[in-house]
Ligand SMILES: Nc1ncnc2c1ncn2[C@@H]1O[C@H](COP(=O)(O)OP(=O)(O)OP(=O)(O)O)[C@@H](O)[C@H]1O
């Protein structure tokens with residue numbers, strides 16, 4: 421496997437009984453690159469990251485991270501990576517400083533080295549004033565920053581972040597990104613799962629994951645350019661009626677709400693006037709359709725449409741409700757993810 425790659429994954433597979441969470445996944449991340457991993461709930465993002473960390477054993481496939489095999493030498497991998505799990509996993513009954521010290525000790529970082537690093541990280545995350553506060557008493561955004569500090573205390577080569585800013589306010593998200601942006605210059609490679617398309621757009625490359633497989637990966641610009649569907653912005657009154665109607669039209673690939681407007685993705689061969697006529701006939705007011713450049717969110721919606729099409733062509737689509745397995749748009753909901761089994765950061769073994 422190539423030395424310029426910080427992460428190299430081939431044919432990765434993991435099933436939990438009859439659920440195939442990761443299904444033959446191939447992925448490469450170059451040194452110093454920021455790679456975004458996006459996909460609907462249950463797509464297999466967290467399972468993938470956990471296998472990259474060496475904390476979950478794959479059923480099949482090769483995983484090489486920071487120059488080491490995550491299956492054969494998980495301890496070598498763990499020593500070289502930082503992991504921010506999806507759910508806050510640090511000790512709530514320890515202070516910020518104590519949590520950092522605990523992690524530094526687990527990673528066996530010499531005290532003389534990590535105290536200077538801690539000060540630097542507390543400074544850039546603006547967490548210094550809260551160093552003596554219990555983790556339990558931190559706000560959501562502060563907790564995420566603490567998780568990031570702890571993941572960086574041993575100067576990892578590869579940082580794996582699982583939805584690190586979900587539920588975090590926009591200002592804290594901006595701070596968080598300020599820190600992330602600086603890391604590639606220090607040679608740190610990042611693989612980031614995110615439900616936010618604006619965050620995906622900041623990555624060098626983005627991989628779309630669906631049912632354990634990567635549907636497409638490319639730069640955000642190339643992904644946007646790959647969209648052949650046409651996207652229109654329309655104002656509709658009442659919006660919910662228009663949305664429901666549009667979703668049912670065969671020429672419509674997707675409909676998303678953007679504030680008081682709808683983004684309507686039409687199939688490439690569709691005649692837009694047909695959609696607007698159907699809405700007007702149903703008594704929907706306003707409209708004023710305007711064609712817009714596709715955003716990454718639009719790419720995602722279009723990809724969901726492609727998957728659904730493929731399913732119905734193959735003829736294995738279920739009747740009626742999809743049962744929640746189809747691609748749904750990932751939108752910033754502001755809602756924290758549902759609770760899941762706690763996961764501790766992954767220091768190398770021995771402690
Ligand atoms: N420990 C487990 N036992 C059984 N099934 C699991 C386990 N972990 C994950 N799964 C299943 O594997 C699939 C992939 O889950 P995973 O957590 O990797 O998805 P995800 O893309 O991270 O989703 P989300 O966006 O909701 O975090 C899901 O169907 C999930 O229910």
Ligand SMILES: [Mg+2]
Pocket residue numbers: 465466467506582
């Ligand atoms: Mg997850």
